[in-house]
Amino acid sequence: MKYFTKTIGVILTFFCLLGLTSCKDKERSQQVNSNSTSEIVSTLVETSATEFEYDVQNGGIRIKKFIGSSKDVIIPKEINQLPVTKIGALSFMGTTIEKVVIPDTVTSISTKAFHLCNNLKSVEFGSGITEIQNDAFRRCTSLEKAILPENLQRLGSYAFAECTVLKEVFIPKTLTDWCSYEFFADYALTSLTFEDGIETIGDYGAFQACLSLKEITIPESVTYLGPATFTRCDSLQKVTFLGDAPAYIGEYVFGPPEEHKITPEVYYDKNTSGWDQTYLTNYNTLHSK
Numbered sequence: 137m138k139y140f141t142k143t144i145g146v147i148l149t150f151f152c153l154l155g156l157t158s159c160k161d162k163e164r165s166q167q168v169n170s171n172s173t174s175e176i177v178s179t180l181v182e183t184s185a186t187e188f189e190y191d192v193q194n195g196g197i198r199i200k201k202f203i204g205s206s207k208d209v210i211i212p213k214e215i216n217q218l219p220v221t222k223i224g225a226l227s228f229m230g231t232t233i234e235k236v237v238i239p240d241t242v243t244s245i246s247t248k249a250f251h252l253c254n255n256l257k258s259v260e261f262g263s264g265i266t267e268i269q270n271d272a273f274r275r276c277t278s279l280e281k282a283i284l285p286e287n288l289q290r291l292g293s294y295a296f297a298e299c300t301v302l303k304e305v306f307i308p309k310t311l312t313d314w315c316s317y318e319f320f321a322d323y324a325l326t327s328l329t330f331e332d333g334i335e336t337i338g339d340y341g342a343f344q345a346c347l348s349l350k351e352i353t354i355p356e357s358v359t360y361l362g363p364a365t366f367t368r369c370d371s372l373q374k375v376t377f378l379g380d381a382p383a384y385i386g387e388y389v390f391g392p393p394e395e396h397k398i399t400p401e402v403y404y405d406k407n408t409s410g411w412d413q414t415y416l417t418n419y420n421t422l423h424s425k
Contacts, residue, residue, distance in 0.1 A: 181210065182210045182211070182212040182213070183204065183206055183209050183210050183211065183212065184204070185212060185215045185216075186204070187202060187203060187204025187205075187206060187209075188200070188201065188202055188203065188204070188215075189201040189203055190215060190220075192218065193221075193222060194221075195218065196218055196219050196220065196221030196222065196241075197214070197215045197216070197218050197219065197220040197221060197222075198221070198222040198223075198224045199211065199220065199222065199223045199224055199227050200224045200227055201224075201226075201227050202227060202228045202231055202233070206233070207232065207233055207234045207235070207255075208233070208234060208235040208236075208237075209228075209233050209235065209236045209237070210236075210237040211223070211236065211237065211238055211239055211242065212239070213239040213240075213241050214241065219241040220239065220241050220242060221241055221242060221243050221244070222242065222243065222244045222245075222246065223238070223242060223244070223245045223246060223249045224246050224249065225246040225247045225248055225249060225269075226246075226247075226248050226249065226251070227246070227249050228249055228250045228253055229248050229249070229250065229251045229252055229253070230251070230252045230253065231253055232253075232254075232255050233253060233255065233256055234255050234256060234257050234258070234278075235256070235257060235258040235259075235260075236250070236256065236258070236259055236260070237260045238259070238260065238261050238262045238265065239262045239264075240262035240263050240264040241262065241264055242262050242264055242265055243264050243265060243266050243267065244265070244266070244267045244268075244269070245265060245267070245268045245269060245272050246269050246272070247269045247270045247271055247272065247292070248270070248271045248272065248274070249269075249272050249273075250272060250273045250276060251271050251272070251273070251274050251275060251276075252274070252275050252276075253273075253276050254275070254276065254277050254278060255278055256273075256276045256278055256279055257278045257279060257280065258279075258281070259273070259279065259282065261283070261284065261285035261288075262285065263285055263286050263287055264285075264287065265285040265287065265288055266287055266288060266289045266290065267288075267289065267290045267292075268284075268288065268290070268291050268292060268295050269290075269292040269295070270292035270293045270294060270295065270315070271292070271293070271294045271295065271297070272292065272295050272296075273295060273296045273299065274294050274295070274296070274297050274298055274299075275297075275298045275299070276296075276299050277298075277299065277300050277301060278301060279296075279299050279301070279302055280301055280302060280303050280304065280324075281302070281303065281304045281305075282296055282299070282302060282304070282305045282306070283304075283305075283306045284305070284306060284307055284308055284311070285308065286308050286310065287308070287310050288308050288310055288311050289310055289311060289312055289313055290311075290312075290313035290315075291311060291313070291314055291315065291318050292315050292318070293315040293316045293317055293318065294316075294317050294318065294320060295315075295318045295319075296318060296319050296322065297317055297318065297319060297320040297321060297322070298320065298321045298322070299319075299322050300321070300322070300323050300324060301324050302319075302322045302324055302325055303324050303325060303326055303327060304325075304326075304327040305319065305322075305325060305327070305328050305329070306329045306331070307328075307329065307330045307331060307334065307337075308331050308334070309330075309331040309332065309333035309334040309335075309357070311334065311336070312335065312336050314336060314337075314338050314339040314342060314362065315339055316339050316340040316341050316342070317340070317341045317342065317344060318338075318342045318343075319342060319343045319346060320341060320343075320344050320345060321344070321345045321346075322343075322345075322346050323345070323346070323347045323348060324348055325343070325346040325348055325349050326348050326349060326350065328343070328346075328349060328352060329353075330353070330354065330355055330358070331355070332355045332356075332357060333355070333357050334355055334357055334358060335357055335358060335359050335360065336358070336359070336360040336362075337354070337358055337360065337361050337362065337365060338361060338362030338363075338365030338386075339362045339363075340362055340363055340364055340365075340386075341364045341365065341367060342362060342365045342366075343365055343366050343369060344364060344365075344366070344367050344368050344369075345367075345368040345369070346366070346369050347368075347369065347370055347371060348371055349366070349369045349371060349372055350371050350372060350373050350374070351372075351373065351374045351375075351376075352366070352372070352374075352375045352376070353375075353376045353378065354375065354376065354377045354378065354379075354382075355378055355379070356377075356378040356379020356380070356408075357379065358377075358379070358382050359382050359383045359384070360382055360383065360384045361382045361384065361385045361386060361389055362386045362389070363386025363387045363388055363389060364386065364387070364388045364389065364391065365386065365389050365390075366389060366390050366391070367388055367389075367390065367391035367392075368391055369390070369391070372390065372400045373400055373401065374400060374401050374403070375390070375400050375401070375402045375403070376403045376404075377402070377403065377404040377405075377408070378405070379405075379408055380408045380409050380410050381404070381408070381409065381410030381411045381413070381414045381416075382414075383410075385414045385415045385416060386415070387415055389415065389416070390402075390419065399419060399420075399421050400419070400421060401421050401423060402416055402419060402421055402422045402423065403423050403424070403425050404422070404423075404424055404425075405424070405425065406424035406425065411424070
């Protein structure tokens with residue numbers, strides 16, 4: 137009987153120790169998860185207002201100048217209980233920032249705001265932005281992707297020009313006010329996507345000299361394709377239109393045919409209309425499928 141009691145005691149002790157170990161492991165796991173969460177949260181902390189010069193315009197805050205040392209900049213949603221609504225002209229020009237996150241409160245990015253930010257690799261746009269002005273991201277030579285904000289309406293001249301490693305661009309359907317040369321000389325651009333529903337592409341030379349661009353798809357919603365939009369895109373091999381011929385296709389949309397190193401093949405659906413009345417007939421590469 138004593139032996140039996142002793143054996144039971146050993147077994148109970150074993151399971152208690154096992155339970156304690158399990159609890160400690162669980163606590164340790166929770167602590168690790170907590171630390172991981174803290175690290176994630178810490179990466180989302182807004183940059184202090186002390187790293188900016190700013191003023192008040194029309195009831196909102198305008199960022200006038202970045203004076204901080206942060207490499208990753210998360211622009212605050214509000215300063216002094218007022219929403220941050222505008223990133224001012226030249227405000228980040230030439231700084232060494234590597235990432236910027238722009239909140240939904242911002243509606244406008246002014247001229248040359250991020251011009252010559254040669255270390256800038258990542259931009260996250262808030263959904264409130266309706267305007268990106270001239271030269272805003274010109275010569276950001278480390279920027280690889282530009283997913284333009286979903287409510288953007290106006291894109292200024294040379295806004296993303298000479299971003300020499302920019303590979304991917306997404307254009308939202310809301311963009312109607314193009315200027316000129318927005319993506320001029322973005323030599324590395326290979327992925328260009330226009331959101332379904334967009335009606336206007338380019339004004340003049342929007343994607344001129346995008347030397348690596350090989351293929352483009354034009355949504356059926358497009359009614360205006362600006363002159364010289366894709367001129368000097370020397371690698372362009374295939375253009376596919378998904379709908380009727382746009383009501384306006386500008387002269388030299390793919391450049392003067394006689395200057396093409398590779399004349400692009402242009403395809404359209406045989407069940408669509410208007411193709412015998414467009415400037416594209418000058419290319420002699422127009423095919424139905």
